[in-house]
Each structure stands twice: as structure tokens, then as C-alpha cells.
Amino acid sequence: MGRDEFLFLLIGLKWTVALSIVAFICGGIAGLAVALARTSGIAALERITAAYIAVFQGTPLLMQLFVVYYGLALIGIRMDAWAAVSVGLTLHASAYLGEIWRGSIEAVPRGQTEAAKALALRYISRMKDVVLPQAIRISLPATIGFLVQLIKGTSLASIVGFTELTRAGNIISNQIFQPITVFGIVGVLYFLMCCPLTIYGAHLERKFATSAH
Amino acid sequence: MTQAAIRTDSSEPMITMTGVGKWYGAFQALHNVDITVSRGEKIVLCGPSGSGKSTLIRCINHLEAYQEGEIHVGGMLLGHQAKTIDAVRREVGMVFQQFNLFPHLTVLQNCMLAPVKALGLSKAEAEQRARHLLERVKISEQAEKYPAQLSGGQQQRVAIARALCMRPKVMLFDEPTSALDPEMVKEVLDTMIALADEGMTMICVTHEMGFARQVADRVIFMASGSIVEEAPPAEFFSNPQHERTRKFLGEILGRH
Numbered sequence: 001m002g003r004d005e006f007l008f009l010l011i012g013l014k015w016t017v018a019l020s021i022v023a024f025i026c027g028g029i030a031g032l033a034v035a036l037a038r039t040s041g042i043a044a045l046e047r048i049t050a051a052y053i054a055v056f057q058g059t060p061l062l063m064q065l066f067v068v069y070y071g072l073a074l075i076g077i078r079m080d081a082w083a084a085v086s087v088g089l090t091l092h093a094s095a096y097l098g099e100i101w102r103g104s105i106e107a108v109p110r111g112q113t114e115a116a117k118a119l120a121l122r123y124i125s126r127m128k129d130v131v132l133p134q135a136i137r138i139s140l141p142a143t144i145g146f147l148v149q150l151i152k153g154t155s156l157a158s159i160v161g162f163t164e165l166t167r168a169g170n171i172i173s174n175q176i177f178q179p180i181t182v183f184g185i186v187g188v189l190y191f192l193m194c195c196p197l198t199i200y201g202a203h204l205e206r207k208f209a210t211s212a213h
Numbered sequence: 214m215t216q217a218a219i220r221t222d223s224s225e226p227m228i229t230m231t232g233v234g235k236w237y238g239a240f241q242a243l244h245n246v247d248i249t250v251s252r253g254e255k256i257v258l259c260g261p262s263g264s265g266k267s268t269l270i271r272c273i274n275h276l277e278a279y280q281e282g283e284i285h286v287g288g289m290l291l292g293h294q295a296k297t298i299d300a301v302r303r304e305v306g307m308v309f310q311q312f313n314l315f316p317h318l319t320v321l322q323n324c325m326l327a328p329v330k331a332l333g334l335s336k337a338e339a340e341q342r343a344r345h346l347l348e349r350v351k352i353s354e355q356a357e358k359y360p361a362q363l364s365g366g367q368q369q370r371v372a373i374a375r376a377l378c379m380r381p382k383v384m385l386f387d388e389p390t391s392a393l394d395p396e397m398v399k400e401v402l403d404t405m406i407a408l409a410d411e412g413m414t415m416i417c418v419t420h421e422m423g424f425a426r427q428v429a430d431r432v433i434f435m436a437s438g439s440i441v442e443e444a445p446p447a448e449f450f451s452n453p454q455h456e457r458t459r460k461f462l463g464e465i466l467g468r469h
Contacts, residue, residue, distance in 0.1 A: 114276055114309070114313065115309060115315070115372075116315075116327075118305075118306070118307035118376075119302070119327035119331060119379060120299050120302035120327060120331040120332075121326070121330055122295075122331070125330040130315055133317045134317055137317070
């Protein structure tokens, strides 16, 4: 495998990183909205978001990407592969992060919300200043764990024709007929992204376990 | 900013509850409760666990919604609209059994948050007010620490200062010493006594009968969601009228 082939893999890597970042940030924003709706105390809103979460947790990511990529084309919304997989992964991430953060919000003791209410703080301030800072801390290990899943999940974008790291590996492998070498390198590149995050997540978990009182 | 404001006519009672009823589903937690609290009056509310005393004071700042009757705070009807609830909460401070300090904020930040966010004070004003009140509860040297670094008694004194930073007209205490180790009870009670001496209107749910004798203008005894008896402490302790009161006092005083 030559330098050009390796550079091609790095371009694929760049798109994997870009896709992961977009899906995590957009999915995070939407996920926060899902988590807040899920804990809003408004029955209709809670049921709708519960259903939304159930759909995305109960179906394969690959199928979700197919539905966004092919399904939207069928009803006349044309998107290129980049936009389609970004939307698909964002929806996927919003449901998972929404559920993780719902759990974290509910794990903050009720007394915190009561104290904030007794101090005449309104909903936005109660959430922003009191509940969410504590919930984020609680959720960090699980959030990082999901980010690792998401990075690996972006490899499914290759199936709808988006050239990220896995598809770049596939293309090179078909050209130079060295699948073991090529996918070995692809695997190492995924590992270099995910492993430090996993270690960091484990570190945070230990840190919070010891500081819990 | 236009806010519904509490009237400060001093002849008017601070709190009136008339015919207040409260249900949790089919379970009735409060039955037809009538209480009038004058300005500057100190009330001790006692009764066996499950008697509805915590529920009652939690209705006054609408941490619990009530379904029947009326509650007026400072002449304003506490309805179910966010606007009146907020107006009442700005004037009514509360101290909880479990302190409920915000663990991610320092002592000083705990005291500054609500005055900045709910009253619109500048950070400098809020800090000045917070430091002054931390001084008053004798804990100013801990201002930069986090709640977890303090003892239970210190945390509860911070919680009192945090509530006072809103300059409330009424303070509600929900079993403020029940979660404390015995050696820390006194420092919290002393803080409450000092507050009472300054003329604060107070409603305290507590089993500290020494505190009731020393501070209360009236002791109210509740059982099964109803007010059974109310009297000035001397009369309440020496000559309880009802069998349930006598039984309760026998148990609680016998323990000490």
C-alpha cells in the first residue's frame, strides 16, 4: 500500500470525524430538547418523546439511514449522501442522548428542584443553573460511551454510498487486493479515535464514584 | 419590571389559610385547614409523622398544589398561575430537612443565585448581601467552600442564609434539625432564635419542644391532616386539651 492509498484513507477518516462531530453536536442539541420534553411533566409531550425514543432505540441504525436516504427521496426530498447520513445520525443520536440525559435529569435529587422553586427560580433558571449542571456530570460516562458507539456507527454511512473511512478502505482494498492490510489500518484508525475516549470515560466514572457522598 | 407585589399593610395578617384541602389521588392529606398568622408571629407546627404538617407548609409556597380553600400570603391570593406563585415565592423563604444546597456551587454562589436570577440584583449587590448574611449566620469564612466540605449544621446555616438573601417576609422551616447529628442541632436552633428575635414571621415544623417553648407564640398540633389543637406554648405543654395531643406530648417529651 502506497502513500496515495494511505492519504485516501485519511480523507475518509476526515469525513468520519466530521460526520461524528456533526451528529454529536446536532444530536446533542436535539437530544437536550428530547430530554427536557421527556421530563416536562406535560403528559402529551412526554408520550410523544417516549415514542420517538422507542422507535430509534428499537430499530437498527442501518435501517434508519436507509429510511432517511431512500425514503425521503421517494417523497420528493432529494438530499446528497452527506446530508442524508448527517440527518439520519443526528436523529439517531438525539433519541439516545435524550434518553441518557432524561435518566440523568431524573437522577438529580428532587430536593434540588424544590429548593430552586422555593427560591422563586423559574423553569429556565432551575434547569440551566441548578439541574442540568448536576445532570451533565452524572451523564458524562454514558454520554462518552454513546459517542464511541456513534463514531463506530458512522461506518454504516458507507452502505448508502458516503465515502467515510470504512468505504474509503473498501475502495482501496478493491484496488490493491490487500484487504487484511487495508482493513487492519482502518481498524487501527477507529481504535485510535475510540480508545482514548473509552479510557477517558472510565476515568470520569472512577472520579465521580470516589467523589460521590 | 412589573411584578405582582405583596402589600405591606401591617394590620393585615401575613398568612391566612381558609378551608384548605389537599389530596394525593384518593388520599386526603389536609382536611379543612384554617390558620391565620400575623406579621412577626412565630408558629411551631408539630404532630406525628404523616399528620400533614410538612404538606401544610409546602402549600404556602406552592411546592404542593392544594385543591380546596384559599391561601393568602401578604394579602395576595395564592392561585395556580405562575405569576402569583412566583410573587409569593419571592417573599417566602424555605429551609428543608435535607438542606438542599446546590452541590455544584460554592456557599457564596448558593446565596447569590436566586437574588440575581429571580430578583434581578447585580452580582455585586448580591455578593454584598450574601456576605453580610453569611456573617450573620456566623459562617462567612466558609464562603468559598462547596457544601460537601461543610458539616450538616454549617450546611443548614448556609441554607438559612441563602433563603434570607431573598429578604423574605416569611420563613418556613421544614424539620430543619431532624437530619442533623445531635451536637449540631443547637447551632441551627440558635440561628433560628436570633432570626425570631429580629421579628421574622416564622412557621416551623419541628419536634424541638425546647425551641417551641422559648420562641413560639403559638403551637399548633396536627394529626391525620387536621388541626387538633392550638395554644400558646405555656398552655399547650402544661394543659393540653385533647387526648391525641397528650399522647403525642407524652411520647415526644418522654424520649428526651
